[in-house]
Amino acid sequence: MRPPPFEDMLVSLDASARIPAGMVSETREVMALGRRFAREVVRPRALELDARLHEDPDHLDWEFVKTANEWGLYSMWLPKFFGGGGYNFMSMAPFIEEVSSQCLAMANLIGVHYLGVGTLSASWNAQIMRRVFSEVAQGEKTGEPCLISLAITEPSAGTDAEEVDLMDRGEMSCRITRCDGGYKVNGTKIFISNGHLSTWHMTMGFEDLSRPSETAIMLAVKTGTPGFSFGRIERKMGQKACPASVLVFDDCFVPDELVALDHRQFSGLSRSHRQTTMQVIDYVVSTSRAGVGAFGAGAARGAYEEALAFASETEVDGTLLVNHEWAQCLLAEMYKNVSLARLTYMETNYANALYGFFRLMGSAPFFYSMKYAPRPLLDRLSGLFGSGWATRMFRQTHLENQLESEAHRTSGWASLCKFTATDLAVKNGHLALELMGQAGLRHDRRVEKHLRDAKLLQIYEGTNQLNRLNLFKCMAGADCGQAEPFCDCPAA
Amino acid sequence: MLTIGDKGKKLLADAATDFANKALLPDREENDKFPFGPFFDQALETALELGFLHLALPESMEGMGPGITDLCVVCDRLCQVDASMAGILFTNSFAQRLLLAAGEAKTLEEAAGQDSARKVLLAAPVFNNPGEIRHLARAEKDNKNRWRLTGGVPYVVLGGVAARAVLPAAVEGSKGFGWYVVNANSPQIVKSATVFSLGLHACPAVDMTIDGTPATPLAGPEDGADLFRQVADAMQLVAGAMAVGLMKGSFREALDYSKKRRQGGKRIVEWSELTRILAEMSIHARMAEAALDRACQAADHGEHSWEHLAAAVSLTACSLACEATTDGIQVLGGVGYMKEYGQEKRFRDAKQIQALLGLAPMRRIKYLRRMLR
Ligand SMILES: Cc1cc2nc3c(=O)[nH]c(=O)nc-3n(C[C@H](O)[C@H](O)[C@H](O)COP(=O)(O)OP(=O)(O)OC[C@H]3O[C@@H](n4cnc5c(N)ncnc54)[C@H](O)[C@@H]3O)c2cc1C
Numbered sequence: 001m002r003p004p005p006f007e008d009m010l011v012s013l014d015a016s017a018r019i020p021a022g023m024v025s026e027t028r029e030v031m032a033l034g035r036r037f038a039r040e041v042v043r044p045r046a047l048e049l050d051a052r053l054h055e056d057p058d059h060l061d062w063e064f065v066k067t068a069n070e071w072g073l074y075s076m077w078l079p080k081f082f083g084g085g086g087y088n089f090m091s092m093a094p095f096i097e098e099v100s101s102q103c104l105a106m107a108n109l110i111g112v113h114y115l116g117v118g119t120l121s122a123s124w125n126a127q128i129m130r131r132v133f134s135e136v137a138q139g140e141k142t143g144e145p146c147l148i149s150l151a152i153t154e155p156s157a158g159t160d161a162e163e164v165d166l167m168d169r170g171e172m173s174c175r176i177t178r179c180d181g182g183y184k185v186n187g188t189k190i191f192i193s194n195g196h197l198s199t200w201h202m203t204m205g206f207e208d209l210s211r212p213s214e215t216a217i218m219l220a221v222k223t224g225t226p227g228f229s230f231g232r233i234e235r236k237m238g239q240k241a242c243p244a245s246v247l248v249f250d251d252c253f254v255p256d257e258l259v260a261l262d263h264r265q266f267s268g269l270s271r272s273h274r275q276t277t278m279q280v281i282d283y284v285v286s287t288s289r290a291g292v293g294a295f296g297a298g299a300a301r302g303a304y305e306e307a308l309a310f311a312s313e314t315e316v317d318g319t320l321l322v323n324h325e326w327a328q329c330l331l332a333e334m335y336k337n338v339s340l341a342r343l344t345y346m347e348t349n350y351a352n353a354l355y356g357f358f359r360l361m362g363s364a365p366f367f368y369s370m371k372y373a374p375r376p377l378l379d380r381l382s383g384l385f386g387s388g389w390a391t392r393m394f395r396q397t398h399l400e401n402q403l404e405s406e407a408h409r410t411s412g413w414a415s416l417c418k419f420t421a422t423d424l425a426v427k428n429g430h431l432a433l434e435l436m437g438q439a440g441l442r443h444d445r446r447v448e449k450h451l452r453d454a455k456l457l458q459i460y461e462g463t464n465q466l467n468r469l470n471l472f473k474c475m476a477g478a479d480c481g482q483a484e485p486f487c488d489c490p491a492a
Numbered sequence: 493m494l495t496i497g498d499k500g501k502k503l504l505a506d507a508a509t510d511f512a513n514k515a516l517l518p519d520r521e522e523n524d525k526f527p528f529g530p531f532f533d534q535a536l537e538t539a540l541e542l543g544f545l546h547l548a549l550p551e552s553m554e555g556m557g558p559g560i561t562d563l564c565v566v567c568d569r570l571c572q573v574d575a576s577m578a579g580i581l582f583t584n585s586f587a588q589r590l591l592l593a594a595g596e597a598k599t600l601e602e603a604a605g606q607d608s609a610r611k612v613l614l615a616a617p618v619f620n621n622p623g624e625i626r627h628l629a630r631a632e633k634d635n636k637n638r639w640r641l642t643g644g645v646p647y648v649v650l651g652g653v654a655a656r657a658v659l660p661a662a663v664e665g666s667k668g669f670g671w672y673v674v675n676a677n678s679p680q681i682v683k684s685a686t687v688f689s690l691g692l693h694a695c696p697a698v699d700m701t702i703d704g705t706p707a708t709p710l711a712g713p714e715d716g717a718d719l720f721r722q723v724a725d726a727m728q729l730v731a732g733a734m735a736v737g738l739m740k741g742s743f744r745e746a747l748d749y750s751k752k753r754r755q756g757g758k759r760i761v762e763w764s765e766l767t768r769i770l771a772e773m774s775i776h777a778r779m780a781e782a783a784l785d786r787a788c789q790a791a792d793h794g795e796h797s798w799e800h801l802a803a804a805v806s807l808t809a810c811s812l813a814c815e816a817t818t819d820g821i822q823v824l825g826g827v828g829y830m831k832e833y834g835q836e837k838r839f840r841d842a843k844q845i846q847a848l849l850g851l852a853p854m855r856r857i858k859y860l861r862r863m864l865r
Contacts, residue, residue, distance in 0.1 A: 051688060055528045158825050159755045169757030191826050235831035237821075237840070244826075315626045316854060326853055430814060433690070433843055437851040438619035438647050441689045441844055448690035448843075455821060455839065456829055463825055465765050486756065488764055 002479055007354075008409055015350035020364040022371060023088050030076075030091040034098030041067055046103035050449055053240035058233055060196055061241050062145075064109055069145040073110050075137045078117065079361070080370055080378045081385045082130055083137030088367065089287070089358050090349045093294035097342065100298020101305065104453035105241035107295055112193040112242065115288045116148025118357070119202040122283035123218050123260035124394035130386025131257075132200050132220060139199075149198035150284075151189040151221075151247050158191075161204070162285070162462045163470070164213035164278045165486040172212040174249065176205035176219070182256045183217065185249040188231070191460070195245025196230050199223050202260070203249070213274040218260040227252030238452030268392075269399055279399060282411040285461065286348070286356050289414035292461045293345035296421030299454040300341050303425075303432035304334040306447045310436050321435070330435055334428050341421035348413040355406035360397050412474030415467035422457035422464060429454045493561070493568045493733060494785045501565050508569035511542055516574040521831050523576065523694045527686035531653070532577075532694055536609040539577060545612050546604060548585035550592070553604045559792040560726045564733035564784065571737025572744070573834075575841040578734050579695030580613070582848065583649040585730065587614035587658040589723045590671055594710035599673050603656055613654035615676055617647050619697075621724070621850030622660035622669050623717040629661040629702060631670055631709070641672055641707045644699065651676060651698040652683055659700070659707075660716060668713035671720075680705035691837070691844030724849045725799040726791055731848040732784050732806035735813035738845070739777035742820030742838045746770060749824050749833075760823075769823060773816045780809040803859040807852065813842040 007014060045064070053059055068074065077092050078084025092114065100107040120129055132148065139146030152161045160170030174187030185205055195201070200220055207215035221228055231246025259265075261280065266273045308331055311321040321327050353362040360366055370378070384390065429451030433440040440447045458464045473485035495501040515535040516523070523532045539545060547563045549555025556562040563585055567578040591600040591614075606612045629643035645659050657676040660669045674681065684699040711719045747770055750761035760766050787805040790798035817839040821828035828835040846852055 054525075054688075153826070156754070166756040170755060237829050237831070237836035316624050316851065318626075326857065330853065426818065430843070434846065434852045437847045438617075441619065441687075441691075441847055442647070443688035443690075448840075451843065452690070452840065455818070455836075458822060459826055459829055463822065465769075465822075469765070488762075490762075 004475075008412075008475060011347050011350045011354065011409075011413065015354050018364075019350075019353060019362065020367045022367060023090065023362070026088055026371075027091040027094060030087055031094045031098060034095035037071060037073070038098045038102045041071075042099055042102040042106050046106065047443060047446065047449070049103075049241045050105065051443065057235050057240070060243060061109070062197070064106055064241065065145045065147070065197055066143065068110055069140055069143065072140055074113055074145060074147060075133070075140050077114060078133045078136060079385070080373070080375070081381045082133035083379075083382070084133060086370055088362060090353060090362065093290060093345045093349055096291060096294040097298040097301065097345075100295045101302040103241075104295055104299050104450070104457075105239040107298060108193060108239055108242035109197070111291050111295065112149065113147045113198070114291065115150045115193070115284075116198065116200065116202050118287045119150045119218070119284050120148065120220065120260060121357070122280045124391060124398055125260045125265070126386050126390035126394060127388065128220050128258060128260050130382060134382070135199065145197075146200070147194055147198040148200040148202060149192050149194045149245075151192045151195070151201045151203045153189060153191050155188060155190055159463060159466050162281065162466055163486060164274055164281070167212045170212075172206050172209055174203075174205040175209055176207050176217045178207070179253070182254050183219065183259065183262075185219065185221070185227070185252040185254060187249050189247040189249075191234065191244045192247050193242055193244055193460070195247055196233060196243050201228075201247060203247075205249075207263075213277050215263065215273070216277040217262040218280070219254045220258045220260055221249075221252065221254055222258075225252055225254070237455065238449065239456050269395065271399070276399065279402070279407055282407050283357060283398070286352055286410035286414040289418035289461050289467070290345045290348040290352065292457055293341060293348065293414075293417035293421035296418075296423075296425035296454070296457050297338055297341035297345060299425035299450050299457065300334070300421070300428040301338045303428040303447050303450040303454075304331070304338055306445060306450070307331065307334060307432040307435045307440075310439060310445070314439070327435060330431060334431050337424040337428050341424045344413075344417035344420045348410070348417040351410045351413045355402070356410035357398075360394075408474035408478060412471050412476075412478075415462070415471040415474065418461060419458075419464035419467040419471075422454070425454040425457055426451070493565045493736065493788070494781065495565060501562065504562055505565050505569050507542060508544070508566040509572075511538060511544075512570050512573035512577075515539075516570070516577055520574045520834065520837070523574070524831075524837055526693050526696060527688075531696075533609070535577065536580070539581070540609040540612060544581055545584055545609060547581065548588045548592075549600070549604055553601060555604075559788075560729050561788040561792055563730050564788050567730050568733040568737040568740075568781075571734045571841070572741035574694075575734055575738060575838070575845065576692050576694035578737070579692040579841075579845075580650065582727065582730050582734065583616055583618050583695065584613050584654075586618050586723060586727050587616040587656075589727065590616070590658050590710060590719060591673070593719055593722050594671065596673070596708070596710050599656070599708060606655070610653055611655045613650055613656075615648050615650035615654035615657035617645055617659065617697075618649050618849065619647055619847050621854070622720060624850055624854060627660065627662035627669055629659065631661040631663050631672055631707060634704070639672060639707045639709050640704045641674055641702050642704050644701050646699045647687060647697045648676075648700050649695060649697040651700055652686055652696055657700070658710070660720075661707075663713040666713040669716040670712045671710040671716055672707035673710060674702070674705050674707045678705040689844065691840035691842075725802055728806035728849055728855075729784065729788055729791060729802050731845055732780070732787070732802075732809040734845050735806075735809040735842060736777065736780045736784055738813045738838050738842045739773065739780060739809075739816040742817045742835060743770070743773045743777050745834055746773060746820050746823035749827075753824075766823065769819050773819055776812045776816055780805070780812055784809060800859065800863055803855065807856060807859070810842075810846040810848075810852065814846055817842040
């Protein structure tokens with residue numbers, strides 16, 4: 001067995017020399033903003049909002065969404081040439097950690113929008129990116145939030161929707177049929193975060209349900225399109241303020257100009273349709289799972305901080321809890337869990353910067369020219385970056401030029417991050433409650449909410465089982481010729 | 493709990509299962525909405541009729557005698573379906589046992605003889621060890637030499653439902669704490685809104701602010717800690733039984749679901765990683781059940797150092813239940829996180845139950861310190 005490659009082992013060391021120094025100060029600035037937002041907006045409302053949703057699970061908290069919109073958070077990480085704030089994508093994770101440490105549901109109300117952004121971006125369809133992202137930026141000017149959701153999961157396909165090998169053996173049911181000038185969509189998507197709050201829904205469907213990975217299509221569907229409607233909102237244990245919606249497509253017509261990716265667009269690429277479907281999924285999850293890792297780091301930190309505050313003010317057996325040796329060790333364990341979760345999302349981000357999503361935008365020439373170019377010039381470049389030329393350029397850079405090993409490195413690290421950070425978040429929720437006993441059970445002490453909220457992290461963006469299998473496929477077992485991921489031996 | 497070879501226990505277990513399936517299961521989601529929905533008074537009355545609120549009492553009071561196993565059997569069965577009712581039985585039995593151990597038969601008989609559940613029930617702060625905390629309530633004698641309680645007692649379970657509460661309080665000039673019975677509906681007690689808690693929503697608690705309410709003493713500050721220990725030694729087995737019930741319920745729901753749900757072209761139970769998780773859940777539940785059974789026997793027969801075994805089993809069962817119910821959600825994937833299934837409630841309830849009788853890490857430390865004594 002060959003030892004692990006340097007590039008897999010020491011991603012951050014490799015990245016430290018190549019990442020523009022300006023990103024560090026920018027990330028510091030973004031983190032400070034995250035702290036301020038968490039302190040001023042999130043913490044004061046987190047409990048009240050959670051309790052309200054306990055009472056009325058159908059409540060949609062437009063108030064928070066509008067506030068986040070006013071703070072510019074929905075366009076902050078969109079490219080400047082599409083009207084966004086142009087902040088480097090890597091800085092989003094520390095921001096998300098700050099917000100999650102106070103409320104995972106509110107962090108999702110922001111973060112899930114970027115799951116939609118990431119999905120559209122992974123198609124590298126510059127024309128649609130320009131149209132949709134400009135609407136998001138416009139929504140910030142008008143005060144009417146324009147959010148994007150991602151709709152992949154179906155009633156009969158959760159885990160299966162995350163992996164082509166499984167998809168082809170499963171029962172995908174969202175059918176897309178070619179018609180004059182576009183496609184018709186029929187089917188139901190479930191558990192779609194922010195569904196009811198979003199204007200755009202990046203939707204995945206299939207032309208041939210018996211060969212889904214070879215016929216996958218990605219569409220941008222706008223709320224209000226005839227044939228598209230919202231179903232129920234799920235009754236969840238936690239992350240209550242972030243709705244999980246059912247989306248219903250009933251002969252919903254989507255015109256060609258909103259087709260982000262289909263077989264006609266795949267045809268110019270050297271990978272097969274099936275391979276490109278997996279590559280696009282990998283692009284999406286390589287960033288989104290790092291984002292979930294940041295949710296995990298935040299939830300783990302929130303639980304730790306509440307536990308530490310409690311231990312500092314509570315006497316047990318006549319001594320402050322924080323001065324019991326066992327409690328100090330337990331708090332140190334929790335601190336370690338937060339730090340480990342953070343390290344995994346940063347390492348994944350470095351992998352994305354060198355080999356994945358941010359390789360172009362995170363390169364020094366691109367980063368500095370975008371950062372310092374005057375706004376009017378960037379506005380003029382919008383047409384260029386929203387053109388067919390840009391689509392070809394983006395696809396050449398990101399799809400064609402990406403090696404298989406690079407896709408595996410980013411996807412592998414993202415899975416490692418996802419299941420590590422989220423398991424640690426749940427672990428810290430458990431530990432905090434054990435440390436706090438009776439007090440921890442109370443809603444007003446916040447840790448029980450952290451635990452309820454954190455449990456979801458082990459499920460979405462691929463269950464932690466799927467992510468372990470993906471890490472095995474991409475990195476852990478990649479060199480083992482005998483290994484066949486996603487096959488499993490039949491039960492005796 | 494194992495009931496093999498014991499007809500009486502088998503009957504009791506079947507009665508509990510029948511009650512859980514008929515009176516608790518159909519409204520489980522609705523009942524769990526409390527305090528944002530109605531309280532399940534009707535189910536509680538049925539529990540009273542079935543004798544479940546008297547299980548901890550002596551036979552002369554229509555109870556099952558001093559043993560702990562019967563109560564464990566019932567709580568295990570209830571928790572497989574819905575743990576809130578078992579939380580009520582736990583709290584009530586804890587308080588009844590305090591009264592019994594203190595020899596306060598009069599109050600106990602008076603409460604037990606009432607004809608409605610709310611009048612029978614006794615409230616108590618069961619989620620801590622009063623020997624560990626700083627007391628905010630104090631007991632003192634008034635100028636007519638009667639005991640009165642003043643101050644705050646947080647998280648009094650059933651405080652908003654029960655007629656009487658058994659409360660710990662400090663006593664001026666002494667280090668320990670005593671136990672006192674008060675009228676929970678006394679005008680000198682102000683109750684908070686129901687505490688919004690992680691789990692056991694239908695076993696609600698309130699914070700009490702007390703201003704000189706008359707109190708019947710059960711134990712003075714020299715004996716309060718001993719009385720707690722005596723009662724907690726046995727009651728921790730009931731917490732263990734609740735944990736075992738949750739583990740079994742969670743496993744069963746997970747197994748049933750995994751036999752129906754298909755992913756990747758086969759039933760998910762056939763994916764060997766999922767099989768392994770289910771196996772782990774089942775192994776832990778069985779192991780905890782067998783150990784609990786043994787510990788209950790030891791307790792009922794007063795075997796040497798039964799209380800150490802009880803602590804070991806209770807602590808282990810409670811932490812295994814937290815793991816098992818976490819996996820119990822995971823096996824169902826997204827739907828496990830939703831209210832329609834019992835798994836998310838079991839997860840919350842298991843964590844809540846782990847907090848019974850004091851901080852779990854302190855209970856572990858005390859387990860060893862007591863052995864070293
Ligand atoms: C609140 C919430 C928000 C969500 N938000 C979104 C969203 O915005 N957009 C979106 O598209 N989706 C979303 N999801 C869906 C989420 O990604 C899926 O729930 C997840 O992928 C798991 O799918 P499932 O729930 O169908 O579980 P299943 O796939 O049915 O899995 C059930 C169990 O079987 C296991 N399992 C399945 N297959 C295998 C296998 N091959 N090997 C071993 N074990 C296996 C799983 O690990 C799990 O334990 C959300 C889900 C929730 C609950």
